Amino acid sequence: MTITFNSKIPAGAIGDKWATYKEDAKLVAPGNKRKFKVIVVGTGLAGASAAATMAELGYQVDVFTFHDSPRRAHSIAAQGGINAAKNYQGDGDSVHRLFYDTIKGGDFRSRESNVHRLAEVSVNIIDQMVAQGVPFAREYGGLLDNRSFGGAQVSRTFYARGQTGQQLLLGAYQQLARQIGLGNVRMFNRTELVDVVTVDDRCAGIVTRDLVNGEVVSHAAHAVVMATGGYGNVFYLSTNAMACNVTAAWRAHRKGAAFANPCYTQIHPTCIPQSDPTQSKLTLMSESLRNDGRVWVPMNPDESRSADQVPEAERDYILERLYPSYGNLAPRDVSSRAAKRAVDAGLGVGPLKNGVYLDFSDAVNRLGKDVVEERYGNLFQMYERIAGENPYDVPMRIYPATHYTMGGLWVDYELMTNIPGLYAAGEANFSDHGANRLGASALMQGLADGYFVLPYTIGNYLAPMLNKPIPGTDHPAFKEAELAATARYQGYVDIKGSRSPDYFHREVGRIIWDYCGMERTQQGLEKALSELPALYEEFQKDLRVTGNAESMNQTLEKAGRVDDFFQLGMLMCRDALEREESCGGHFRAEYQTDEGEALRDDEKFAHVAAWEWTGDPTKSIRHSEELNFEAIHLATRSYK
Amino acid sequence: MSNHLKNLKLKIWRQSGPTDTGHFENYVMDEISDEASFLEMLDVLNEGLIGENKLPVVFDHDCREGICGTCSLMINGQAHGPERSTTTCQLHMRKFKSGDEIVIEPWRASAFPIIKDLMVDRSAFDRIIESGGYITAPTGGAPDANLIPIPKTVADAAMDASQCIGCGACVAACPNGAANLFTGAKIAHLNLLPQGQAERFKRTEAMVETMDEYFGSCTNHGECEAACPKEISIDVIALMNKDYRKSKLKNRKEISRT
Numbered sequence: 024m025t026i027t028f029n030s031k032i033p034a035g036a037i038g039d040k041w042a043t044y045k046e047d048a049k050l051v052a053p054g055n056k057r058k059f060k061v062i063v064v065g066t067g068l069a070g071a072s073a074a075a076t077m078a079e080l081g082y083q084v085d086v087f088t089f090h091d092s093p094r095r096a097h098s099i100a101a102q103g104g105i106n107a108a109k110n111y112q113g114d115g116d117s118v119h120r121l122f123y124d125t126i127k128g129g130d131f132r133s134r135e136s137n138v139h140r141l142a143e144v145s146v147n148i149i150d151q152m153v154a155q156g157v158p159f160a161r162e163y164g165g166l167l168d169n170r171s172f173g174g175a176q177v178s179r180t181f182y183a184r185g186q187t188g189q190q191l192l193l194g195a196y197q198q199l200a201r202q203i204g205l206g207n208v209r210m211f212n213r214t215e216l217v218d219v220v221t222v223d224d225r226c227a228g229i230v231t232r233d234l235v236n237g238e239v240v241s242h243a244a245h246a247v248v249m250a251t252g253g254y255g256n257v258f259y260l261s262t263n264a265m266a267c268n269v270t271a272a273w274r275a276h277r278k279g280a281a282f283a284n285p286c287y288t289q290i291h292p293t294c295i296p297q298s299d300p301t302q303s304k305l306t307l308m309s310e311s312l313r314n315d316g317r318v319w320v321p322m323n324p325d326e327s328r329s330a331d332q333v334p335e336a337e338r339d340y341i342l343e344r345l346y347p348s349y350g351n352l353a354p355r356d357v358s359s360r361a362a363k364r365a366v367d368a369g370l371g372v373g374p375l376k377n378g379v380y381l382d383f384s385d386a387v388n389r390l391g392k393d394v395v396e397e398r399y400g401n402l403f404q405m406y407e408r409i410a411g412e413n414p415y416d417v418p419m420r421i422y423p424a425t426h427y428t429m430g431g432l433w434v435d436y437e438l439m440t441n442i443p444g445l446y447a448a449g450e451a452n453f454s455d456h457g458a459n460r461l462g463a464s465a466l467m468q469g470l471a472d473g474y475f476v477l478p479y480t481i482g483n484y485l486a487p488m489l490n491k492p493i494p495g496t497d498h499p500a501f502k503e504a505e506l507a508a509t510a511r512y513q514g515y516v517d518i519k520g521s522r523s524p525d526y527f528h529r530e531v532g533r534i535i536w537d538y539c540g541m542e543r544t545q546q547g548l549e550k551a552l553s554e555l556p557a558l559y560e561e562f563q564k565d566l567r568v569t570g571n572a573e574s575m576n577q578t579l580e581k582a583g584r585v586d587d588f589f590q591l592g593m594l595m596c597r598d599a600l601e602r603e604e605s606c607g608g609h610f611r612a613e614y615q616t617d618e619g620e621a622l623r624d625d626e627k628f629a630h631v632a633a634w635e636w637t638g639d640p641t642k643s644i645r646h647s648e649e650l651n652f653e654a655i656h657l658a659t660r661s662y663k
Numbered sequence: 664m665s666n667h668l669k670n671l672k673l674k675i676w677r678q679s680g681p682t683d684t685g686h687f688e689n690y691v692m693d694e695i696s697d698e699a700s701f702l703e704m705l706d707v708l709n710e711g712l713i714g715e716n717k718l719p720v721v722f723d724h725d726c727r728e729g730i731c732g733t734c735s736l737m738i739n740g741q742a743h744g745p746e747r748s749t750t751t752c753q754l755h756m757r758k759f760k761s762g763d764e765i766v767i768e769p770w771r772a773s774a775f776p777i778i779k780d781l782m783v784d785r786s787a788f789d790r791i792i793e794s795g796g797y798i799t800a801p802t803g804g805a806p807d808a809n810l811i812p813i814p815k816t817v818a819d820a821a822m823d824a825s826q827c828i829g830c831g832a833c834v835a836a837c838p839n840g841a842a843n844l845f846t847g848a849k850i851a852h853l854n855l856l857p858q859g860q861a862e863r864f865k866r867t868e869a870m871v872e873t874m875d876e877y878f879g880s881c882t883n884h885g886e887c888e889a890a891c892p893k894e895i896s897i898d899v900i901a902l903m904n905k906d907y908r909k910s911k912l913k914n915r916k917e918i919s920r921t
């Protein structure tokens with residue numbers, strides 16, 4: 024299939040595009056909707072909201088998740104909040120301001136038209152979620168409360184304690200459950216998408232594997248939505264849930280869907296550092312802690328005294344020294360890099376010397392323990408449970424970790440990939456956050472895509488297909504994909520080598536983190552691109568999966584996911600190598616200002632890199648979609 | 664700082680599938696860091712088993728942050744183990760001592776059939792939600808979110824109830840295998856809110872009766888509350904019972920009126 028990139032941006036002024044699109048979109052009459060089958064893969068905010076809305080409209084919807092229940096999707100773990108341009112605080116927020124902040128936060132690497140639509144529908148999301156019973160935080164007068172988040176000068180973040188993602192996901196899950204109960208949705212739990220099928224250059228359906236009994240089955244549909252989340256687990260250690268993986272998006276990529284900007288990954292500065300080699304994941308601590316905590320490391324790399332015994336004169340408050348105007352509240356990427364440089368220089372703290380202190384002793388002295396407890400009590404408890412230390416007595420130790428991926432399947436204005444009939448929503452697409460996502464904007468995007476965008480754009484695609492037959496699962500393309508999937512999983516079992524999938528996952532993760540993590544260089548990326556294929560070859564020869572492919576086998580599930588992480592990892596490094604500039608989360612050491620800030624190259628790189636699969640993950644073809652900034656002028660991203 | 668526990672004796676339930684009778688198997692964990700979480704300890708065990716060409720122990724888990732509700736496990740007879748208000752994934756090995764014997768079993772309840780080893784099928788919970796655990800609010804028609812002010816105390820009480828993670832510990836801890844805490848939590852969340860009033864009694868009746876189809880009945884042992892990692896209060900059950908009684912009256916009246 025030859026790739027054509029038509030972003031299908033509607034004509035007109037930026038503020039009119041979405042309204043114009045909706046007016047012009049083709050419609051499917053209510054009575055005809057049930058003649059269409061739509062598949063939704065994923066039940067996070069994006070998938071659950073899309074599936075519930077389309078089922079409500081009357082489409083036949085089949086929904087898939089590898090989890091044991093749709094309520095477990097990783098969206099459940101989001102803590103901080105969700106943005107919306109409601110301007111309930113009367114502090115000057117507006118759709119335009121949210122649009123502007125998102126474009127700027129993304130370092131001018133996202134598509135204006137999509138971002139504007141996101142800002143427009145953000146207000147509907149809050150109405151919708153409140154109507155469903157999401158218990159957002161309220162003021163004493165009974166109105167909704169807001170907080171502010173990084174990268175914004177207004178308070179536009181809605182929240183439900185420290186569990187905003189949980190409450191939003193339960194809201195969307197309950198709408199989905201209602202449709203399941205009514206018989207409008209068929210729900211397939213513990214079922215993993217293992218391939219995407221195209222017939223005549225159109226997406227014809229998917230192939231799944233039942234995780235309980237290993238059965239490989241085809242499903243045909245008029246349209247397929249991938250709402251399968253991000254790929255942060257390519258790093259092995261990240262704040263993502265253990266099962267998050269790239270398989271669904273990657274299998275679509277291998278069938279012709281372009282993968283956009285894979286090197287745009289986001290590192291969060293305040294996570295609890297790894298404590299021992301068996302560690303399986305990292306836990307995020309809310310960024311709000313940096314309001315009162317001071318980041319420091321001892322000046323002496325051989326410091327052996329406990330933190331409180333190190334005199335002031337022998338401490339380096341790195342952020343306060345390097346960024347006097349921002350201090351401990353320097354932006355996410357900048358703070359992360361400062362911590363990494365300190366640890367790389369041997370100044371790290373803790374038993375593994377892999378963190379920096381986040382010290383609250385000044386805050387306790389200044390404000391009193393009670394105030395600190397009121398502000399951060401929950402977080403301190405969580406820290407103590409994990410790290411086994413009491414942050415009132417000993418400073419917290421923190422270190423950056425991967426937690427979001429801006430890259431993903433390339434989609435046009437309609438959220439359709441370059442394969443007609445195949446859509447991508449939520450973190451799985453690349454669409455709205457450019458090279459860096461603002462806090463509290465992922466939840467907003469997932470729900471915008473699922474509730475307010477896809478239901479319109481999919482209708483526009485389906486309308487002309489009314490009463491036209493589509494290929495069924497007896498089509499040879501399905502049979503071929505089933506055989507290939509069965510052979511793939513049996514293949515892992517048959518290698519009978521000596522190393523577990525986890526071993527290889529750790530090794531790929533280490534390479535990607537070292538060379539394609541917080542700071543990238545040409546030399547490092549080239550090194551990764553020579554090490555990864557060698558390790559991949561070892562994986563293909565020396566993998567060990569015990570048990571069989573015909574029963575519940577978690578080692579086998581993992582093997583398939585790690586295989587796809589290898590291939591994605593190679594593409595990430597290629598993408599990072601070819602993007603010879605620094606922007607947002609992509610920091611190339613060669614391209615920085617004298618102050619160590621990211622240095623963009625708008626002449627050469629004001630575009631989306633969309634990669635085409637060729638069969639060899641080191642030889643993918645790079646295409647580009649130019650980004651035009653009409654409503655907002657390209658400017659240096661500065662928060663000074 | 665990091666210490667190592669030595670010589671842990673693990674007694675783990677192994678069951679190859681739903682129809683297998685299952686049995687305990689003994690393992691010795693020579694050494695494990697006390698920084699490791701309980702599930703990381705099982706990860707280490709499993710890598711060792713793969714190394715010996717054996718089948719690793721199957722268990723459910725995902726977020727490992729105490730929020731997704733996927734992890735389970737009866738640890739020494741306690742749902743989610745010995746630490747209060749803590750899910751299994753947030754339990755750390757520093758709560759144990761060298762030489763300890765640790766018995767690990769799946770949730771045991773007739774409504775949660777075992778799939779394999781420590782993994783059970785909790786989809787009966789989804790059936791309860793599908794029967795009424797929602798507010799009907801089709802996309803697009805919602806009024807402005809600040810149109811109905813909700814007193815902070817009401818919003819907070821709804822939030823307390825809606826923190827349930829759907830883990831099933833309450834059912835596993837209950838001698839009768841009842842799901843009243845789980846069901847009551849969802850009913851309380853929705854029935855407390857002004858938006859939830861229209862469907863209040865219809866919801867309660869449907870959810871309680873679906874619950875009764877799958878789960879045992881509550882005889883007020885209170886074990887559920889003690890086991891709940893999210894500290895859901897047993898008061899939600901009282902609210903559910905009250906609304907259920909009323910629903911019998913209200914729903915009947917409505918029917919006779921039509």
Ligand SMILES: Cc1cc2nc3c(=O)[nH]c(=O)nc-3n(C[C@H](O)[C@H](O)[C@H](O)COP(=O)(O)OP(=O)(O)OC[C@H]3O[C@@H](n4cnc5c(N)ncnc54)[C@H](O)[C@@H]3O)c2cc1C
Pocket residue numbers: 064065066067068069070087088089090093095096097098099100101102103104105187188214215216217250251252253262263264267268270271307426427448449450451462463464465466467469
């Ligand atoms: C710790 C943490 C905190 C965060 N906090 C915030 C915050 O405060 N605010 C904010 O805006 N964002 C936050 N984010 C980001 C945000 O949570 C996610 O980006 C967002 O929830 C993703 O939603 P989603 O619907 O795209 O995907 P997910 O919720 O990840 O759902 C993916 C779904 O796809 C399914 N799936 C995937 N692959 C397959 C397959 N092959 N077959 C079948 N099913 C499959 C999964 O089972 C799951 O149901 C946070 C992220 C992390 C990690």
Ligand code: SF4
Pocket residue numbers: 826827828829830831832833834844845848887890891892893894895
């Ligand atoms: S009520 Fe508590 S124990 Fe029961 S499912 Fe909910 S969180 Fe788990």
Ligand code: FES
Pocket residue numbers: 724725726727728729730731732733734735750751752753828
């Ligand atoms: S794994 Fe998510 S709650 Fe334990």
